[in-house]
Amino acid sequence: MRKKIALIGGGQIGQILAMLAAQKELGDIVILDIPELENPAKGKALDLMEMAPHGNYDATITGTSDYKDIAGADVVIITAGKPRQAGMTREDLMAVNLGIIKQVAEGVKQNAPKALCIIVTNPLDAMVYAFWKLTGFPKHQVIGMAGTLDTARWRAFVAMELGVSVSDVAGTVLGGHGPDMVPLPRLTTVGGVPLTEIATKEQIDKLATRTREAGTEIVKLFGKGSAFFSPAWSAIIIAESYLKDKRRVLPCAALCEGEYGVNGLFIGVPCLVGAKGMEKIFEIKLTDEEKAMLQKTVGVVQKTVEETKL
Numbered sequence: 213m214r215k216k217i218a219l220i221g222g223g224q225i226g227q228i229l230a231m232l233a234a235q236k237e238l239g240d241i242v243i244l245d246i247p248e249l250e251n252p253a254k255g256k257a258l259d260l261m262e263m264a265p266h267g268n269y270d271a272t273i274t275g276t277s278d279y280k281d282i283a284g285a286d287v288v289i290i291t292a293g294k295p296r297q298a299g300m301t302r303e304d305l306m307a308v309n310l311g312i313i314k315q316v317a318e319g320v321k322q323n324a325p326k327a328l329c330i331i332v333t334n335p336l337d338a339m340v341y342a343f344w345k346l347t348g349f350p351k352h353q354v355i356g357m358a359g360t361l362d363t364a365r366w367r368a369f370v371a372m373e374l375g376v377s378v379s380d381v382a383g384t385v386l387g388g389h390g391p392d393m394v395p396l397p398r399l400t401t402v403g404g405v406p407l408t409e410i411a412t413k414e415q416i417d418k419l420a421t422r423t424r425e426a427g428t429e430i431v432k433l434f435g436k437g438s439a440f441f442s443p444a445w446s447a448i449i450i451a452e453s454y455l456k457d458k459r460r461v462l463p464c465a466a467l468c469e470g471e472y473g474v475n476g477l478f479i480g481v482p483c484l485v486g487a488k489g490m491e492k493i494f495e496i497k498l499t500d501e502e503k504a505m506l507q508k509t510v511g512v513v514q515k516t517v518e519e520t521k522l
């Protein structure tokens with residue numbers, strides 16, 4: 213029997229997620245949106261079924277607004293919620309998206325209690341915390357997608373700056389999904405060569421700043437709405453690593469219980485994602501400067517989480 217992937221929210225990111233999950237043949241796909249958008253969800257699903265002969269995939273793709281249709285899902289990816297508009301911070305979305313996450317948590321808890329849940333909705337660090345609190349799911353079953361994207365952006369900018377293949381750029385970004393996130397140049401390599409030996413401090417500082425502001429750069433260009441291709445890919449590789457037990461080490465927002473000196477918050481850290489979900493957090497020995505930057509971002513996340521009052 214095929215695996216089942218439920219996509220809660222069939223907007224910009226949701227529809228790309230559906231296409232990627234189909235192309236990768238991760239399983240059957242259900243796109244769930246609000247009742248007013250049930251027909252567009254059905255339409256997107258049908259369009260993707262009609263793409264299958266050329267896309268060369270086998271999957272049943274359906275649209276719905278009824279949580280019963282996600283019953284028994286193996287993976288749930290949540291993008292339900294408002295995206296930013298130009299001039300907004302992610303925190304400006306708190307009130308409206310917290311209300312939406314409350315509904316989603318109830319629907320997922322009742323219908324797909326065993327699924328690996330990947331949260332994408334912003335403000336990410338608070339929404340993943342709220343979802344975890346509201347469902348009571350174990351920590352290995354709840355992952356926030358942010359560091360995977362922030363790291364993809366960091367790698368892309370490094371490759372663009374140095375004129376090298378992005379495949380050879382490895383690195384990681386820690387912390388919350390906001391302008392205080394912590395790219396780690398010290399641990400970034402290009403084909404095994406340390407970034408710090410082939411780029412100047414000015415170049416590295418510029419790349420770090422661009423990474424921290426990458427989401428905002430796209431929001432400004434769009435004018436309306438936020439990035440969707442790269443967030444979708446970033447969420448799908450987490451799902452794929454789980455479904456195929458690929459055991460990839462991906463920066464994800466995971467519940468820290470002592471790791472990095474953080475307790476009870478979801479923070480972007482390197483995670484092993486395998487058949488049991490978020491199986492392990494890898495701890496890195498940080499320099500004093502990196503520790504100070506991490507503390508700053510943790511403080512920001514703590515404040516946002518407190519606003520959920522959960």
Ligand code: A3D
Nearest residue numbers: 221222223224225245246292293294295332333334336443
């Ligand atoms: P959009 O295209 O508006 O799609 C959101 C969808 O959610 C719409 O189709 C809504 O109808 C639907 N929705 C709203 N309420 C509900 C509900 N109660 N139940 C089910 N569906 C609902 O937005 P988008 O896809 O561009 O972005 C989705 C979210 O992802 C936003 O909150 C963004 O801020 C966030 N986002 C996060 C990242 C990260 O890196 C964490 C990156 C980009 C976007």
